[in-house]
Amino acid sequence: MPIKVYADHAATTPLCNAAWEAMVPFLRGEFGNPSSLHSWAKVPRKAIAEARATIAECIGANLEEIYFTSGGTESDNWVLKGTTGGLMVSTYEHHAVLNAAASEADRGREVVIVSPNSDGVIKPGALARKWKGGIGLVSVMMANNEIGTINPINLLAEAAHERGALFHTDAVQAVGHIPIDVHKLGVDFLSASAHKFNGPKGIGFLYVRNGLKLNQLINGGQQEAGMRAGTENVASIVGMAAALKENCRKMSINSERLYAHAKRFRDGIRSFCANAIFHTREEDNLLPGFVSVAFPGYSAEGLMHILDIKGIAVSTGAACDSKNTKISHVLKSLKIPASLAKSTIRVTFGPENAIADVIAIVTALESLLGNRNVKIAK
Ligand code: PLP
Numbered sequence: 001m002p003i004k005v006y007a008d009h010a011a012t013t014p015l016c017n018a019a020w021e022a023m024v025p026f027l028r029g030e031f032g033n034p035s036s037l038h039s040w041a042k043v044p045r046k047a048i049a050e051a052r053a054t055i056a057e058c059i060g061a062n063l064e065e066i067y068f069t070s071g072g073t074e075s076d077n078w079v080l081k082g083t084t085g086g087l088m089v090s091t092y093e094h095h096a097v098l099n100a101a102a103s104e105a106d107r108g109r110e111v112v113i114v115s116p117n118s119d120g121v122i123k124p125g126a127l128a129r130k131w132k133g134g135i136g137l138v139s140v141m142m143a144n145n146e147i148g149t150i151n152p153i154n155l156l157a158e159a160a161h162e163r164g165a166l167f168h169t170d171a172v173q174a175v176g177h178i179p180i181d182v183h184k185l186g187v188d189f190l191s192a193s194a195h196k197f198n199g200p201k202g203i204g205f206l207y208v209r210n211g212l213k214l215n216q217l218i219n220g221g222q223q224e225a226g227m228r229a230g231t232e233n234v235a236s237i238v239g240m241a242a243a244l245k246e247n248c249r250k251m252s253i254n255s256e257r258l259y260a261h262a263k264r265f266r267d268g269i270r271s272f273c274a275n276a277i278f279h280t281r282e283e284d285n286l287l288p289g290f291v292s293v294a295f296p297g298y299s300a301e302g303l304m305h306i307l308d309i310k311g312i313a314v315s316t317g318a319a320c321d322s323k324n325t326k327i328s329h330v331l332k333s334l335k336i337p338a339s340l341a342k343s344t345i346r347v348t349f350g351p352e353n354a355i356a357d358v359i360a361i362v363t364a365l366e367s368l369l370g371n372r373n374v375k376i377a378k
Contacts, residue, residue, distance in 0.1 A: 002311035051241035060181030075191030085136020148290025199243030258289030268362030289349035
């Protein structure tokens with residue numbers, strides 16, 4: 001029986017019991033349309049209202065500031081396409097932001113690009129150096145999905161506001177994993193996706209600060225206060241709220257465990273591979289359980305496939321890029337040479353991983369280094 005170790009939680013996470021249990025009634029019995037005028041609408045409508053309140057509480061928002069969407073990609077697109085003026089985005093954003101910005105550039109909007117520093121962090125100075133009049137929105141992710149670095153969002157929001165622009169953060173990797181209070185952070189918009197915090201796929205939300213106007217992305221009925229049309233995905237909305245509540249409740253205990261897993265993994269790698277290159281340092285401000293490491297001379301793709309055969313799932317970069325041998329735009333933006341980027345794997349632990357899982361990955365990697373089949377041909 002092959003071992004089964006899932007260590008790709010930045011790509012997606014398993015559905016937690018709390019989410020599943022909350023969803024079940026709405027998958028069959030309570031199938032009413034929340035917009036109907038008859039009594040079948042009552043329970044689903046109430047469930048949506050409660051889910052909105054739960055989510056708002058988890059991120060320090062008011063409930064009317066939460067809009068349900070189909071996930072992180074839609075939330076990001078909505079903000080970038082629903083605002084006006086020039087855009088400022090960072091080089092290492094997820095493609096949901098980068099490609100939305102590119103599409104806006106095609107429509108004539110100016111797009112200014114800022115880069116992270118060599119530690120993988122975007123500092124307010126980076127915004128200041130590239131500032132141009134007419135920028136209406138700055139979008140910088142809260143935490144990077146390939147290396148796990150966390151950006152100083154409150155300072156970045158302040159820097160944008162001082163210059164008269166709105167501020168959006170793609171917090172898809174951060175929500176449910178690190179404490180977030182939108183009002184303290186001072187952000188205008190925040191994107192989240194349920195499947196990154198043990199909720200269902202295809203559902204997410206967008207925080208929109210009270211009083212802000214965002215042009216509609218999806219036109220149709222009057223759902224979501226007339227801002228986002230489409231019959232609500234009731235089961236997924238309640239599942240998302242239950243998952244977020246559960247993750248927030250367990251956040252400090254989970255993150256302690258995940259930082260310990262990441263440390264154990266780093267120490268394990270160092271014990272047999274002195275020339276492994278970690279793209280972040282342990283003491284950096286990182287998401288819990290996140291390690292990005294290069295094995296010089298080895299093919300990350302080869303390593304990933306053999307680990308997969310052994311029943312171990314890790315990633316070579318963002319999930320949507322794993323079929324694509326293109327160098328990761330995140331590693332490129334950190335000026336990591338292409339040869340090292342090709343040797344980089346991303347290991348992202350989750351709360352269900354045991355210490356034995358960490359040891360299994362280290363042991364499997366140790367046995368693979370030296371294997372000719374995973375070396376990059378000279
Ligand atoms: N933003 C970031 C930082 C992500 O990591 C992802 C997913 O990998 C997304 C956006 C897209 O979210 P979704 O899968 O919900 O569309």
